[in-house]
Amino acid sequence: MNVAKSSLKIFGARVCKAVCSFSAVVVFSREVGAAPLGTYYPFLALLGIVGLPAGLGLAHATQKRISEDDDSAAYLGTAIVLKLLPLLGVAAVSLAAGDYVNRFLGADLVTLFVATLLVSSVGDFALGVLRGELRVGETAILEVIRPLSWLVVGYLLYRQGYGVRALVYGYFVGSVLVATIGWWKVSTPVGRPTVEHARSLFEYARFSVISSIGGYFYSWTDVGVLTLFVVLGAGVTRADVGAYENAWRLSLVVTLFGKSIATTLFPQISRWDAEDATEKIESAIPTALLPSLLVVVPAFVGSIVLAKDLLGVLFGPEFVVAWLALIVLAGGKIPESVHILLTQALNAIDRPDLAAYASITSAGLNLLLNVVLIWQFGLVGAAVATTVSFALNTAIHAHYLTQFLELRLPFREAAWSVVASAVMGGAVYGVRTLIELETVVQLFAIILFGAAVYATLVLAYGPVRMEARRTLGPLLSEYSL
Structure with missing residues (x-):
């Protein structure tokens, strides 16, 4: 598998995915406002949290075992059987607890919730199998389908008067398409399930499920706790939840490249680990990490200058309440960009147990800090809780990984990125004081100005320039006419 080529495909697909998803957020924010989004976002949060016991970490375990190229058919057949039973059980429990689900969501959505849970779980499992087959690049189109469906189907149904249900139906239709395609x-045939293969899957999944819990806790604990404060009438509104999640989604854009590389690199590192090719793994990590760091650092500086403009111009005045939370969340993407790669590497060398210990520790801290800090500081407290707990998670992952590999991080290049970002931030602030940002075109113009200043400065540093040429050169020559 060509890691660079596959990473580029995934990155391109995820850019399209981000454009579709972001366009949908902008459209729905302006059309329906923050409060209905305060129902839709908890729907997604509950979907992810309830999906954890339904999945039991089997999708990741199946990806790992299939990537090892040994008894793939038997592993797939066994995984399907193991996944169906808890999935149907969780669906039945969700239906039985329908009144509580509806109260949490603020709308009568339990039936649609269960249907979406079933379909999305099946689709996500298919993506894991494809990645295990080292066909990561082929999943690119599937990355776009769900947000595109959310935008197109959701908007059409909203125009027909379906309200917040339109957003959910859009997501559901996209999940059906992902599962089907x-x-x-x-290509892996479904083999006969065996007890031996079940044990092997559970041996890996028992720890990877904990890592998954940590990931979902990081993604959704803040929204879940904020929604509980809404249900309890404790000073948080559904409009606050909608504004906070929009800030969160805006901050996610800068991690696209890092996630694309990590997604591609996992099965390749798994194969290298099976071949005892430790030096290749050690060489790949800093090379894969640098591009992500070169993006998240200037994005954080830019958010300090433009947070209010980003939320107000893109979504509307009622979303500006989350401006300080946006800055904190953008800062949290710096440790996250490191964690994205480290957790994939640790799992790929078959140590999901250590990744699990790190995840469960930070997840517990995340939950505790969210309850305390939201109570005291509202939306900013949620952002601080999420950022602090994830920084700890990253540090623990790095500690564990250094026990098996020599972890070399690109400190000099990252330091230069900080310098270039600071200069860029000053330049953007100077331009911002001269104009009144009122339109999306003006906002994107000043963002492009900042990006041009930063790119010029960061590429002036020789090591960064050489690394960019070494990484992008083969890709440019391959795709050139």
Whole structure:
């Protein structure tokens, strides 16, 4: 598998995904306002949290075992059986607890919630199988389908008067398409389930599920706790939840490249680990980490200068309440960019147990800090809780990984990025004081100005310039006419 080529495909797909998703957020924010989004976002949060016991970490375990190229058919058949039973059980419990689900969501959505849970779980499992087959690049189109459906189907149904249900139906239709196309593309045959293969899957999954819990806690604990404060009438509104999640989604844009590289690199590192090619793994990590750091650092500085403008111009005045939370969340993407790669590497060398210990520790801290800090500081408290707990998670992952590999981080290049970002921030602030940002065009113009200043400065540093040429050169020559 060509890691660079596959990473580029995934990155391109995720840029399209981000454009679709972000366009949908902008459209729905302006059309329906923050309060309905305060129902839709908890729907997604609950979907992810309830999906954890339904999945039991089997998708990641299946990806790992299939990537090892040994008894793939038997592993797939066994994983399907193991996944169906808890999934159907969780769906039944969700239906039985329908009144509580509806109260949490603020709308009668339990039936649609269960249907979406079933379909999205099947689709996500298909993506894991494809990645295990080292066909990561082929999943690119599937990355775009769900947000595109959310935008197109959701908007059309909203115009027909379906309200917040339109957003959910859009997500549901996209999940159906992902599941259908994903399983159509899978080439591994479904073999006969065996107890031996079940034990092997559970041996890996028992720890990877904990890592998954940590990931979902990081993604959704803040929204979940904020929603509980809404239900309890404790000073948080559904409009606050909608504004906070929009800030969160805006901050996510800068991690696209790092996630694309990590997604591609996992099965390749798994294969290298099976071949005892430790030096290749050690060489790949800093090379893969640098591009992500070169993006998240200037994005954080830019958010300090433009946070209010980003939320107000893109979404509307009622979303500006989350401006300080946006700055904190953008800062949190710096340790996250490191963690994205480290956790994939630790799992790929078959140590999900250590990744699990790190995740469960930070997840517990995340929950505790969210309850305390939201109570005291509202939206900013949620952002601080999420950022602090994830920084700890990253540090623990780095500690564990250094026990098996020589971890070399690109400190000099990252330091130069900080300098270039500071100069860029000053330049953007100077321009910002001269104009009144009122339109999206003006906002993007000043962002492009900042990006041009930063790119010029960061590429003036020789090591960064050489690394960019070494990484992008083969790709440019391959895709050139």
